[in-house]
Amino acid sequence: MTDAPLVRLVDDDPDLLEAQAQGLHLAGFRAETFTDAASALDGLGRDWPGVVLSDVRMPGMDGFQLFQRIHALDPDLPVILLTGHGDVPMAVAALKQGVYDFLTKPVGGDTLAAALTRAASNRALVLENRALRRQQQDSAARETRLIGQSPFMQHLRETISRLAEAGSDVLILGPGGSGKETVARAIHRQSPRRARAFVHIACAALDEARFEAEMLGTEQQGRGPRQPGRLETAHRGTLYLDEIEALAPPLQARLLALIEARQIQPPGTAAPRPLDLRVIAASHADLPRLVQAGAFRGDLYYRLSGATLTLPPLAERREDIPELFRHFLLAASARLNLPVAPVTGAVKARLVGYGWPGNLRELQQFAESHALGLTPFDPPAEGDEAPGLADLVGEYEAELIREALRLAQGNATQAMARLRLPRKTFYDKLTRHGIRPADFRPG
Numbered sequence: 001m002t003d004a005p006l007v008r009l010v011d012d013d014p015d016l017l018e019a020q021a022q023g024l025h026l027a028g029f030r031a032e033t034f035t036d037a038a039s040a041l042d043g044l045g046r047d048w049p050g051v052v053l054s055d056v057r058m059p060g061m062d063g064f065q066l067f068q069r070i071h072a073l074d075p076d077l078p079v080i081l082l083t084g085h086g087d088v089p090m091a092v093a094a095l096k097q098g099v100y101d102f103l104t105k106p107v108g109g110d111t112l113a114a115a116l117t118r119a120a121s122n123r124a125l126v127l128e129n130r131a132l133r134r135q136q137q138d139s140a141a142r143e144t145r146l147i148g149q150s151p152f153m154q155h156l157r158e159t160i161s162r163l164a165e166a167g168s169d170v171l172i173l174g175p176g177g178s179g180k181e182t183v184a185r186a187i188h189r190q191s192p193r194r195a196r197a198f199v200h201i202a203c204a205a206l207d208e209a210r211f212e213a214e215m216l217g218t219e220q221q222g223r224g225p226r227q228p229g230r231l232e233t234a235h236r237g238t239l240y241l242d243e244i245e246a247l248a249p250p251l252q253a254r255l256l257a258l259i260e261a262r263q264i265q266p267p268g269t270a271a272p273r274p275l276d277l278r279v280i281a282a283s284h285a286d287l288p289r290l291v292q293a294g295a296f297r298g299d300l301y302y303r304l305s306g307a308t309l310t311l312p313p314l315a316e317r318r319e320d321i322p323e324l325f326r327h328f329l330l331a332a333s334a335r336l337n338l339p340v341a342p343v344t345g346a347v348k349a350r351l352v353g354y355g356w357p358g359n360l361r362e363l364q365q366f367a368e369s370h371a372l373g374l375t376p377f378d379p380p381a382e383g384d385e386a387p388g389l390a391d392l393v394g395e396y397e398a399e400l401i402r403e404a405l406r407l408a409q410g411n412a413t414q415a416m417a418r419l420r421l422p423r424k425t426f427y428d429k430l431t432r433h434g435i436r437p438a439d440f441r442p443g
């Protein structure tokens with residue numbers, strides 16, 4: 001941080017306050033002064049970049065109550081309390097509750113400056129970490145970006161938002177490569193569980209011998225830490241059960257029992273632990289038919305199918321193909337550090353004329369082959385308007401803007417902040433791409 005550290009000073013004695021502020025200015029701090037605790041709360045919050053130094057004894061709200069209010073706003077915001085009475089029991093109680101430091105008046109300028117410098121660098125570090133975490137969350141949100149403007153995709157996005165909030169278990173049906181896991185991740189990322197794990201279980205790979213160890217974990221013989229199971233890792237997060245139809249019937253019963261118990265006792269532990277899971281199961285099979293045929297447990301199916309989403313094959317939403325192809329092509333080119341290959345007539349013909357039985361995954365592989373120059377080549381025809389890099393970059397830009405607006409639910413100010421664009425540039429781009437924030441507002 002290049003700015004001088006910011007300190008908010010609170011004391012009911014205006015003369016003392018002034019003297020303190022001057023001393024701190026000289027020591028290289030920026031100081032804001034307040035003569036009562038209630039107004040010192042003004043503007044404080046999770047992103048406030050400074051440190052609070054407050055007298056304890058003040059009429060009305062005292063310094064300790066001020067600390068408690070600030071602690072509720074942001075437990076990581078450093079509050080240093082000053083007392084004239086050397087009140088040790090109170091200092092101990094305050095430190096236990098999270099007061100950053102406690103100084104006894106009269107406090108020497110050097111001691112004060114040292115305490116404030118420590119607190120200010122702690123604050124800077126906390127804010128930096130939070131910003132980093134936010135960036136990571138943003139990029140994780142981008143990874144699960146759902147491309148496509150077909151009526152199906154628009155409806156799916158709304159459904160995902162609703163389900164994410166609702167917290168119910170979800171069953172996602174759809175052919176291989178149709179986006180089931182991507183949808184499950186999007187639900188997780190939008191849900192209150194987003195900070196916890198998304199645990200993928202490939203049910204087809206689970207056999208009876210490995211089930212317990214995989215789900216509940218194993219006890220290391222003698223040395224080393226216990227290996228936690230997948231259920232434990234998923235606690236308070238989301239458990240994604242891929243290809244649920246492939247789970248052997250005895251394991252279906254075990255899984256149901258484990259999920260329903262809402263607690264687990266891993267081997268080598270003394271007591272059961274609570275288990276709080278959201279289960280999202282996926283299948284490319286006709287599960288109701290399997291239930292009828294006795295090949296899949298009805299009770300597990302009913303437990304999982306409270307909210308069922310069915311994803312169509314890509315061939316049933318062809319209007320998304322060009323946008324998806326461009327998205328995959330740009331992503332592959334960027335990853336492989338290659339220039340974006342022009343989209344030839346042969347490629348366009350393939351996009352339009354082919355059935356895509358492998359759905360989005362097959363389209364993605366095709367885009368990657370194209371990025372590598374491995375798709376059938378035909379010489380560009382006269383007047384063939386193969387899009388150049390500028391066109392593709394423009395489209396990618398429009399896509400990012402739409403995504404930012406979607407995440408901000410149509411709030412233009414938030415979207416431009418997310419994209420870190422000045423207002424005028426942002427609006428110029430909206431006009432250029434024909435994007436209207438109103439289209440992204442819910443309801």
Ligand SMILES: Nc1ncnc2c1ncn2[C@@H]1O[C@H](COP(=O)(O)OP(=O)(O)OP(=O)(O)O)[C@@H](O)[C@H]1O
Nearest residue numbers: 145146147175176177178179180181182183360361
């Ligand atoms: N709407 C979408 N927008 C962009 N990419 C998508 C979208 N849906 C899926 N994808 C991408 O398509 C590929 C296949 O999707 P995904 O793995 O989610 O399908 P799946 O139905 O779970 O596949 P499987 O049945 O084989 O497990 C992934 O690389 C994913 O990132």
